[in-house]
Amino acid sequence: MENEEIRKDKFESYVVVHNIAKRHNVGTLARSATAFGVAELILVGRRDFNAFGSHGSTSHLRFRHFHSLSLARSYLKERDCDICGVEITETAMAVNEHPFRKSTAFLLGNEGTGLSAKECEICDFFVYIPQYGGGTASLNVTVAASIVLHHYAVWAGFSERTREGNKFLVAEKPANQMRRKYCTDTAEAIAEERKLKKENAANGFFNESGKDEASSNLLDALFDS
Template structure:
């Protein structure tokens, strides 16, 4: 988990962030920083590549659990199989002001691209939408990272995540966990590792069988 203190009593749900084809190179790194700050359970990367840019993370990527999916449909199916709602962050008809905390249990937040927002395909996979109220006239919307951070803070407040301890003028950073893959690559899940081990074991058994059989008929 992004925050080891989230298992405290009274916590209402877990949060996830879905990153699907977000265009700006700094967004994943800066989003990872917000994810660990606001106790996100996992950052879900969707797309053809397991690689992502860590620019802007300031080392926080080591504290975030990543999971990769090749398609958004697979990602949403995995979430729903665990009873998790998918909320799009979008200014659209029917969207709820995030300040009203319209949350119910485990929730995944889907982010759109800068400028274009969520596509029709992405919106069709959402269970609902939240938006961030604005009070000034100078911009039509916030950038992806800022919007995501505000929403995650609201969810953390609603879900009653325990506040991290402070020291001086900063929050205390935990011990850096060991890295299992090179920086900027989504590591394999336990399920994927088990599948890899099973394939290797099967290949090894097949090789042993072929060697044994070959000796019999030499």
């Protein structure tokens, strides 16, 4: 019982969004992150995303932005977080075995290619989700996130929300909706951003204006008062 109380007060979970191909998946990720008590959703690279599928959950979730994985990693390590890659690797442990030790940030791979070598380098360990049917090779990234975050919440002893009728009771929206939180523009951060823009110009991960005119419901709109 004492260990369970320590968990409730001590541990936090984070979700790192780096290279998800379908940006509308981020809205659904935000909804799952809110449901399972995630402390922050960390955007790495581009600043914007499509909020479709979030069903208003974004107003109950903190967002933070970094230009690179290395900067995001430094931030998480300052908070004594493990970084857990959700990927089927040789060393990956089944998520239902709850191989967690402390506050944990979950890094999920691209829908088509999974975690890249660069993403794997910043991970402290990996978990996979056991499958029991033979009809699919992998799960949708938002489904995988929901399963992993639920297991972590159970292990960490997060308090279950109150139910009302056939739904969970939704908290009131914050009085002052939090504005965007970006990493400090130090000389190192600016140099890192410029380097990444050059490296990723070919695939459009960054564009020169920093905006995607085709997208709707962007992070800018969500956090501007």
